[in-house]
Amino acid sequence: MLSVKNLKKYYATQKAVDDISFDIEEGSIFGLLGPNGAGKSTLLRMITGIFYPDSGDILFRGEVFDQRKHAGDMGYMPEERGLYKKMKIGEQALYLARLRGLDATVAEQRVREWFDRLNMTTWWNKKVEDLSKGMGQKLQFVTTVAHNPKLLILDEPFSGLDPVNANILKDEIFRLAKEGTTIIFSTHRMEQVEEICDKIALVNLGKKVIDGSVKDIKQQYKENKYRVHFHRQSVLPPDFVEVYDTFETGFVFKMKEAGTTNQLLQYYISKGIDISGFEEILPGLNEIFIRLVEDTNVARAFEK
Known part of the structure; x- marks a missing residue:
């Protein structure tokens, strides 16, 4: 067009x-x-x-x-x-x-x-x-x-x-x-x-x-972060993940080195812990924009 x-x-x-x-x-x-x-x-x-x-x-x-x-x-x-x-x-x-x-x-x-x-x-x-x-x-x-x-x-x-x-x-x-x-x-x-x-x-x-x-832009700038939810509270993360944030029924994490998300899922299944939700976290366009124009006055304005 x-x-x-x-x-x-x-x-x-x-x-x-x-x-x-x-x-x-x-x-x-x-x-x-x-x-x-x-x-x-x-x-x-x-x-x-x-x-x-x-x-x-x-x-x-x-x-x-x-x-x-x-x-x-x-x-x-x-x-x-x-x-x-x-x-x-x-x-x-x-x-x-x-x-x-x-x-x-x-x-x-x-x-x-x-x-x-x-x-x-x-x-x-x-x-x-x-x-x-x-x-x-x-x-x-x-x-x-x-x-x-x-x-x-x-x-x-x-x-x-x-x-x-x-x-x-x-x-x-x-x-x-x-x-x-x-x-x-x-x-x-x-x-x-x-x-x-x-x-x-x-x-x-x-x-x-x-x-x-x-969709493609979000995939291009994703950081391989995930969010996992459990049916019960206070579930501890394994040592092969890097935790970025915690909340009442889960946490946000990134796999360390060569680990996979399947490894995490199998870990909790083996312990009989039920997972109620699991999702990949994709960045918003606002976050991507700030990252691309980092250290400029425009980026600082968008961060406010």
Whole structure:
């Protein structure tokens, strides 16, 4: 669907985006993540044609990106909101849908369908200036998706939403992806990316730190730590494991030298001790990011 190849963008002497490349498959949810100021928004603005790269290429469905040709297939919800405060909500949604090329009948049908999906029907005649931040966020989402874009770009889409409305929006994102929409989800919230995205690119200070599937990245940076649970309390660990943490009914450990987890399981079976749970501990993306940018101000900020 989308290929970004060696993109660079400079602001005076600052490298906002420094030689970043990645590929996004059609129908996938791709996470672009990193701290504030990492270069995410600049990347998105180049992908949508708002900014031009100083060098590098963007391919959309195998063709060199042409804003005049391809922009209609995109929907971009920026972090900065662009709603007309004095307009009524329904009126504004229809106006923006018409700007996307929909005729009046189709625009009203699509907008009302989305208002119904997001529990917004009673807002139709409210003014934008009367909306909370979360309500404004939902309106912005509707205006982004009403024309059925093939590529949907969401920059911090859950900002200002309470948990209930965040889940409603999340369900719609999953539904759109299932129906074939390709989605770029940009955020600094690592836990959201772990829950939502198929693949990610992690950026920091304008550079790509790592990319790939969430599953593969976690496997790549795992530390071979495990957690074991017992039916009873105060079970002592054997001397061939290194214990990192203990809790009431078990402990977190790593095997010493050439030991195996099967060796541990056999040890407790031979002693007639029942194990109620056993799992490998994989690092979270936040932990991996801190490890990759260790000893930087960004890493210290994420550790707080």
